[in-house]
Each structure stands twice: as C-alpha cells, then as structure tokens.
Amino acid sequence: MHGTRILDEADRLMTVCNSCRYCEGLCAVFPAMEMRRAFSDGDLNYLANLCHSCGACYVDCQFSPPHEFNVNVPKTLAVARAESYAAYAWPQALSGAFARNGLVISIIAALSMAAFILGFAALNDRSVLFGVHTGPGAFYKLMPHNAMAALFSAAFLYAILALVMSVRAFWRDIGPAVGGRADGGSIFQAIRDAGELRYLHGGGVGCYNEDDKPTDRRKLYHHLTFYGFLLCFAATSVATLYHYLFGREAPYPWWDLPVVLGTLGGIGLIIGPIGLFAARTRRDPALLDENRYGMDIGFIAMLFLTGLTGMLLLILRETSAMGPLLALHLGAVFALFITMPYGKFVHGIYRFVALVRYAQERRGEAGS
C-alpha cells in the first residue's frame, strides 16, 4: 500500500506492465520500470515525472480500457505527477496552491498586474504615465532601474530557492539510482533528452493527442514555447550585462541583441502557447488528468501573457501606451516568477531531474 490511491493504482499498472514489457521501446518509463520488481512511492513519482504523456503506450496497449485490466498509464501517471508537485512543494504550507491552481495563478496574475498599474499611477504623475518616452532610460522614468532590479531579483531568487528545496525533496524521495553512475555525462545526456523532447515521440511515430493518429504538433509547440522562454530569458540576461558592464540603458534599438532575442522569444511565447492550448482542449480526455485543467491552462496563459505584453511593449514603446504596457508586462513577469514553484512550470524541473536519474541508471547498466 502506498501513501495515496493514485500511487496504489500506479503500482498496480507497473506490475501489469512489468509482466508484459511490450512498450519498452516507446520511451524511458518502461526501461526504468524493468530495472525494478517492486515500486516505492519515490519510484512511482520518479516514473510519473519521467513520463512525457505522449500517449503511445495507451494506444498500443492491448489491455487499455475497455479491457478489464484497465491499463491507462498516461492518465494515471499524469495524476500521480500532479500530486507529486504538491507533495514536494516548498514550503509545504504552500502545497495547497496546486489544489486549485488555475484559480491561484489567475488571482496572483491579476493582483500582480493591478499592483504594477496602481503603483505606476500612484508614484508617477499622469503626464509621465501616459507620456511618450524615448531613448536610453525611457523605461526607468516610470520605475527606477534599481527598484525594478531589486524587486525582480528578489522574486527570482525566491523562486530558485523554492525550486531547489522542492527538487531536493524529490531527489531524496526517489532514492539512489538502480545500479547508477553519478557523473557529468548523465547531466549532458539529460540536457540532450530534454532539449529535443526525445520521449515526446511515441518511440518514433509521434505523440497522440485527440485521436489514434500520431503527430508531432505538441512537440513543435512545446519547442516554440520552451525555446521562446529561454530566448526571452537570454534577452533579459544580456540587457542586464549591458546595463551593469557597459552602462548601456534600455530600451535598445531593434537590431540590438536583447531586442532580437526578445522578439524571437516573444513570437515563440505567443505561437507556442496558442498551439499547446489548442492541443490541450482537443486532447482525448482518456489521456488526461481532467482535474488539472486549471493548472495546465494557467501556466500556458501566463507564458502567453508574458509574450504578448512584451511584444506589445516593443511595438508600442514609442507611444503613450508604453507606461501602461510596461506595468502590465512587469506585472505578468512578476507573477510568472513568484508562481514558478507553485504551478505547471515545475513539470520541466522534475522531468529534467528524472531524466538525469534515468541517464544515470542507463549508464550504470551499460557500464556494468
């Protein structure tokens, strides 16, 4: 017996699957399962986070519903995965944020954007808020650079701390790698596997979404979203270096590196989430954790809002709309940062950690 009903069900399924093993070529979950004969809570949470939800094992399984063995690995692991986010959340007092995640994310996003708008309005003269500002330092006429840097650094550092503590709990719970080898190679392997979404691929045919025809659309939109996010992060990092190292203040001309990176990333963060949203709404309910609609959509919406407000700010930065748009964009980014440890963002972190563990086990197996 396990701590939760969903882990009991995951254990039942892994016992069924381990006596079959037909799916071992589809992804990482089944080879990892085969290294075990019994499954602890930690093992099951590891497998749940290793699953990319490509759906292939459901479509290929001779025992999926309506068969009496009722084998539905993608759905079961999706529920277990979502419950693991709450189980490992730091501090534990905030784990409830995962229970009604869509609502929590919406409220925080709304409050954050409202706070920036009200703050801008309270601290700035109306003529400044709706004025036209151009040239270096234009943004900082509305909010001093140091205040902005301090506030966002604090939010970002808190998010990092909470994520590190959560991952620590996860890593401890999943226990030592079976025959594992802890070395740098495993991390590089995991970076490669995560970077190309190697296991969102049904073993080569593509992933399943609304029907039994495999496609790679979710992978494409996920790449746009993920790399869009990374490019935006890179844009901010480069701008920070410009500011402190070279004393060059934003906004930068359209051809300059931060703007180029931010524009490309922003496009990805608009198209990617739209595609993921469309795929999510069309996805076969049989494959889904239906109770996590809010969590899934909340995160997609936050990324979309960040991308959209950023792009609008870029396009309209030389008009009187710049002030309000800057407030909205900063509000969106701030909300994104502080909700990172308490929303769907964590899926990427836990999955990456699971991929590191899997790479260790595979390398240990190959080396032994």
Place this chain on the structure above:
Amino acid sequence: MSPTSSHRADGMGSKYDVLVIGGGNAALCAAISARRGGASVLVLEGAPKFYRGGNTRHTRNMRCAHDAATEILTGPYTEEEFWEDLLRVTGGQTDEELARHMIRESKDILNWIVEQGVRWQPSLGGTLSLGRTNSFFLGGGRAMLNALYLTAERLGVDVEYDAEVTDLVIEGGMFLAARLKRPVKGETEIRATSLVAAAGGFEANIEWLKQYWGEAADNFLIRGTPYNRGSILKMLLDKGVQEVGDPTQCHAVAIDARAPKFDGGIITRHDSVVFGIVVNKHAQRFYDEGEDIWPKRYAIWGRLVAAQPDQIAYIIFDSTVVTSFMPTLFPPIAGQTVAELAGKLELDPAALEKTLTEFNAAVRPGTFDHTILDDCVTEGITPPKTHWARKIETPPYLAYPVRPGITFTYLGTRVNKEARMLMADGKPSANMFAAGEIMAGNVLGKGYAAGMGMTIGSVFGRIAGREAARHAKN
C-alpha cells in the same frame, strides 16, 4: 473508396472487388496488398473496434529469414535454418513446398511490412532470447495493427467493425456473397469478386473445443479475445473446402489460474516451472519439470495440465528463486510452512509435505545454470526432474496456480502457393483465398516457434490480397 459498381438498380446491393473477412495481421496485409493491386476492398471485422485483430493484438514479433544482421537483428537467419527449425517443431507435419515458399517470401516481408507503416525495435529486454531470428514490433502487436489499419484506411480500404458474417454463399467452389448479422452500408448481403478468409481459428469456441476435449474444455482459459470463434472456418469446411491440420490439437501453455476467461494475453503466462516442481490437485507431481529448456517446456505444460484432474496444477517453489524469472501479473501465493501453503491452495497438507520431502531427498548436488541443460538432477523418484533440480526448503513457500491457456487451433483450410483454397476434390477455388491462422495448419501441422504465426499471416496475407485483386481485375 466506394465499391466498383455501387448500389445497383436491380437491388442486388453493392459489390466489392475483394472482400476480406477478419481483422488481424493476415486480413490487413491482404487488404493493403489487394488495394495496392488496384482493387476495391472491404474488411469485415466481427469484433468491436477495440478488440479488432484477434490474436494479433497479443503478438510481439515475427520470424523472417534474412541473410545478414540488420539494425534490429543480431545476425543472419538463413532460409535453410528457418526450414530446419520448422521441420523440428512440427516433427515433419508440414507441406514442404508451401513452407519453403513462405520462408523465401518472409525475407521480403521484413521490408514490405515497414512500408505499410509498421515499426521494428531492437530486441532490448531480457524477456526473450530471439534477437537474431525474430523482429520485434515497436509497441507490440496492437501497435503493429494500428499502423496497418491507418495505412489501409489511408489507401481507401473500407473497414467495418461488429460485422459478423452469418453465412457464405458459395456455389461450385466459387464465392458469391457474405450474409451479415446486421446491415453494413444498408446491406445484409455483401457481394464481391474475390474472397479472402482471414478470420482465425476456433480457440474461443468452447463448445467446439468440447467436441475433442469433453467437459475439460470448460476449465480452459482462452488467451485471446472471445471473438475467435471459427465461424468462417466452419462455414468454409461445411461448403466443400478441403481441411488441413489436426482438429483435435491446439496450442496451449500453462497460464495463471486467476487469469480472466478470455483475453488475458501474454501477461498471464508462467515460466517458473524449471525453478520448482508442479503438482496436481492431489499434490502429486506428474511430469519432469526439468525436461527441456525454453521454448519447448513453455509449450508443453498447457497440455500436461489439461490432462490433470479438474485441469488445475500448482507450480511450487521457494523464496530463493523468486527473482529468477520475470515479474508476474499475479503475485505468488505464500505460506510460512508447507502446510500453510497447502491450506491456501486447498491441497491436502500431508500429501504436499510428503511430495516435497521426497523430492528434496531425491535432489543430488550439482551446479545450477538455468541457461543450459545443467547437471542438477533427482534420483529415485518418479517422475524424475532431470535438470535444474534444487531443494525447495527456504520459507516462505510459494505457488502459482495454473490452468491450460489456449492460444490457437491447428484445423484450417488447405491452400496452394497462391493462398488459394483447395476444394475437397483437390481443385483450386476460382476466387477464394485464405491467410493467417485459418490456414496455418498447412505449414504448421503441430508445435510452434515464436513469431511463426505472424510470418504465416503477413506472407500469405500479402499473397492472398495480391492474387484476389488479380482475379478481380481479370
């Protein structure tokens, strides 16, 4: 793709070039091959969509000859070696000309089936040591089926599920029409220029099994779907098609007695016989558990258990070997003492203790190695255990209850190299072809080697579809 001459004015209904009855590997290979040959094709699958494909759902690999190692095969497997394996497992009960033809054709199937969307995977797991001879389907048999259905539908093959055929209209060895239980496209009678029968055997038809096995068949578990009832096979034989294969024989393995009556598939099997002893309901041993290595020992135990009272037996072992075989779907039943275990199995405790004591006393020292025919033997008991005999004495004592699990039957329709059915008088039918388990008895008179069923299905399915289309186009 609509039929060549859709609804006709005379009310005779629609007519296809090729009608395929069945929905597994053989049926889909035939449908795709006929469609690629330019024919209009209708597939009638008697099962609902989820259970489509009969035994193909539960398969995992296919045995094809090849002259060199490939990305997925570790070494060559020549036509001659394949033939020798077939000769060995069938004990010579095979049609050499047909078998050699199939083996030759199997070489090209490795590529052809990939062109139809099926994917191979390297033999990763330690589950089966078939990496050189057999090609494994990525995701298993249902994944293979899914790929074939997607390809067939993309090519314009019409597919109907829950389409049970109640009668075949055959005149003078010529197929005219199939009658349906419920209308398909508004018709209760489907006419076609050629017929491909690929509807499997009768292993799920308990009443039919009882003709040969008597009431014992009530205790058989059927490893595939309840839809493998052999109704098409029966109709064909009743209407003058020549039969082949021993009607009394079926492929049976020992599977867990707790498995469902139908469709438990591969996961209910037990391969732990060599690690212990097997007793019947009287707690008596009845056969040498160490006679032979996989796969032979795997395939004989179904029949052995079928011959025991109430068709039940128990594999008894102890805690020292519990990780020596693959994890099982159902956990072993455990007892701290032999008597406790016997109680849980509802066996006579004294009888089981006596059997175990006598067995343990007969075990001679040896060097255990389950991968070879080792020198661990018993002396002075009947039946002996001639390999892998070790004392069973470390609690907890463990057991799996097993029953016969029926995989497939051998009775079929005789065919020639064109997969064309032969009538009772020896003459080839004008327009009736067969592929898959329904004609497997032509090459597989008895016995089995892993992956051969799929080879028979794909090779003869492809041939039957091609020939059926050729007939329809002439």
